[in-house]
Amino acid sequence: MIDLVEVFERAEIGPLTSETDYYMKRYVPKLSEIIARHGIKWDKNTIINTDDDLTDRVFQAAVDLLAEAGAYCPETNRVMQFTRDEILTACAQCPTETTFGEGRERKVMRGRRPDTTDDRPWVHVGGGIYTTDEQVFMDTVEKMASFNIVDSVSVPSILHIRGTDARVRSPQEILAACKTVRLAREGIRRSGRAGLPIINGISAASQPASMFAASYPDFGLRPSDGFLIDFLSELVVGYEALQKVAFYNSLSANIGSTSTPLFGGYAGGAEGVAVTATCYMIMGALIFRGSYHYNAPLHSKLHLSSTRPLIWAIAMSNAAIGRNMGYPMVNLPYLGGGSGTKQYHYEMACYMLAVVSSGGNVFSGHPAMAVQSDSLVPDDHKFHAEMGLAAAKLTRAEAEPLAQKLYPLFGDKLKDPDKGFTFQEVYDAKTKRIVNDEYRKAMDDVRTELGAMGLEVPVS
Amino acid sequence: MGHEELFAQLKQAIIDQDEDAVLSSVNTALDAGVEPKTIIDQGLLPGLNVIGEQFECEDIFLPELMQAALAFQAAMSVLEPKIKESGNEGPKKGKIVLGTVKGDLHSIGKNILKLLYETSGFDVWDLGIDVDLFKFIDKAKEVDADVIAISALLTTTLVGQRDVIEALKDQGTRDRYKIIIGGGATTQVWADTIGADGWAGTAYEAVNLTTKLVS
Numbered sequence: 001m002i003d004l005v006e007v008f009e010r011a012e013i014g015p016l017t018s019e020t021d022y023y024m025k026r027y028v029p030k031l032s033e034i035i036a037r038h039g040i041k042w043d044k045n046t047i048i049n050t051d052d053d054l055t056d057r058v059f060q061a062a063v064d065l066l067a068e069a070g071a072y073c074p075e076t077n078r079v080m081q082f083t084r085d086e087i088l089t090a091c092a093q094c095p096t097e098t099t100f101g102e103g104r105e106r107k108v109m110r111g112r113r114p115d116t117t118d119d120r121p122w123v124h125v126g127g128g129i130y131t132t133d134e135q136v137f138m139d140t141v142e143k144m145a146s147f148n149i150v151d152s153v154s155v156p157s158i159l160h161i162r163g164t165d166a167r168v169r170s171p172q173e174i175l176a177a178c179k180t181v182r183l184a185r186e187g188i189r190r191s192g193r194a195g196l197p198i199i200n201g202i203s204a205a206s207q208p209a210s211m212f213a214a215s216y217p218d219f220g221l222r223p224s225d226g227f228l229i230d231f232l233s234e235l236v237v238g239y240e241a242l243q244k245v246a247f248y249n250s251l252s253a254n255i256g257s258t259s260t261p262l263f264g265g266y267a268g269g270a271e272g273v274a275v276t277a278t279c280y281m282i283m284g285a286l287i288f289r290g291s292y293h294y295n296a297p298l299h300s301k302l303h304l305s306s307t308r309p310l311i312w313a314i315a316m317s318n319a320a321i322g323r324n325m326g327y328p329m330v331n332l333p334y335l336g337g338g339s340g341t342k343q344y345h346y347e348m349a350c351y352m353l354a355v356v357s358s359g360g361n362v363f364s365g366h367p368a369m370a371v372q373s374d375s376l377v378p379d380d381h382k383f384h385a386e387m388g389l390a391a392a393k394l395t396r397a398e399a400e401p402l403a404q405k406l407y408p409l410f411g412d413k414l415k416d417p418d419k420g421f422t423f424q425e426v427y428d429a430k431t432k433r434i435v436n437d438e439y440r441k442a443m444d445d446v447r448t449e450l451g452a453m454g455l456e457v458p459v460s
Numbered sequence: 461m462g463h464e465e466l467f468a469q470l471k472q473a474i475i476d477q478d479e480d481a482v483l484s485s486v487n488t489a490l491d492a493g494v495e496p497k498t499i500i501d502q503g504l505l506p507g508l509n510v511i512g513e514q515f516e517c518e519d520i521f522l523p524e525l526m527q528a529a530l531a532f533q534a535a536m537s538v539l540e541p542k543i544k545e546s547g548n549e550g551p552k553k554g555k556i557v558l559g560t561v562k563g564d565l566h567s568i569g570k571n572i573l574k575l576l577y578e579t580s581g582f583d584v585w586d587l588g589i590d591v592d593l594f595k596f597i598d599k600a601k602e603v604d605a606d607v608i609a610i611s612a613l614l615t616t617t618l619v620g621q622r623d624v625i626e627a628l629k630d631q632g633t634r635d636r637y638k639i640i641i642g643g644g645a646t647t648q649v650w651a652d653t654i655g656a657d658g659w660a661g662t663a664y665e666a667v668n669l670t671t672k673l674v675s
Contacts, residue, residue: 024530130615159615165618168562168620233568265521265568265572266522268524
């Protein structure tokens, strides 16, 4: 694989072009041409693709897209170009397993192949949702970490300093990022699993300075945690991202390459999102030297990832990478339903069936498009992890009819999703036990309904 | 070819996002003596309405929307000088100053909105991303804007929307403009909190909201 400094140099030597021209004269026409070249077509009746030939064509299309369109660096206004050989070498040499955590919690996340039914996928829970109160933040993290099936956590964000939200790039943002890490590590310690990794480092940091500051070892993060570095949509590699790449590679820390291809944006529809999402994973290994990938395609208008074409595209990208590359992956779902709602559970079950049977690891998701404060309710995430482990026992062909049964239960609600609960509305403040009967009943009912459909979700 | 047939051809060329065909039809119509404003009202805008509906229904996506907008802009570059020559310039629907707040580098939602505004007959000044709050205000003052449309995707950048409103109040010019906000992290509750005139969850909603606010 070409070395890291050479990767950075590609942002200095490629063809000069404006961002608009990059999109309209390179990315958009190339993507369209490549989709046609490889005959990639989403069958609108399908949620989970089972055609391996189509899957492999999506992978080839992703390689072609990076080789022919390149990535774009807005700071230098240059296209970062890579040869097909360089790309294929990166695919062949990318990590296929990554070690996270310390002590008893030190474990290996592996890249999975679709239709693998005899392994135990990595189980990741949580999300960077805004939290209004430090006690709620600590209780949320402690409770999520205490679930025995959990291998890693994403921690919420806590942005306020003395009651006021830190603004981006402010000194308060650095304090908020450091505080988030300190509180998160303390919450994890209280669960009795001090070595458990945090792999969404760092939820309260929007800029490199905040990330670097909060990475100072005294605050509690370690190279065996995971540090997220984002691509900007679509195929944009900014200097801020490359600064983080330089820093975290210098620490030999685990890097989570992260991408959010937008359905309805420059990527277009299901086929474009599938190819672009797959392309980002290749870019994650090649450009960011990632240890794992956070795959988070999103609907540009609804701001969620549980529409039928998106679930197809997300599952497809998992299968394409699983069959051809083996890069460890988790998928970050944004769901419409609020915490504790049946809609949220149905969306999550459908998503898990699709992505886990297609080769993804297990990752619970954001409720309410991640915009409702304090909506990270840990027992939702335990339930959803249990769904993921149940889905891991199924092939794509076995998962597809179940997904088809589930989709009608929430598909029509995505434009006006059900509102849910907050942490405070679900748990007793002192005992941290569930005291909301409506919340508990919805979960129990959905577990029973899933069993009746043929997806037994045992309580862990 | 009759005028109705010409308008249908022009409408279809916009729907097909075919810039060459749009320009050819525009020139044919001008040669036939059709008024430029009639060409816009009966050929271009009906085509753009279909494009807008297709975009809303997810039959087409941003690349097709951009191609249609480029074809429309090419036609307008031919028609606008002739409208000016005739001294028959009608009023635009409104003037919009648009941008993503300081510290926020997200552009796609804003770009979609810009296209929908332009193709809906608004004049748009797109300030881009990472925009200083006083740039919004200075540009609005300079062009005598009707609406300032401010996007923010991140929770940490939302305050940039509040600050624009606060600065306008400090300058005593808040009532001169309608302020609408949008972007991934925004909500109606946030719009109400900061005293915006409206919030839109999608670009299409933003255009409808703006049309109501300026009418």
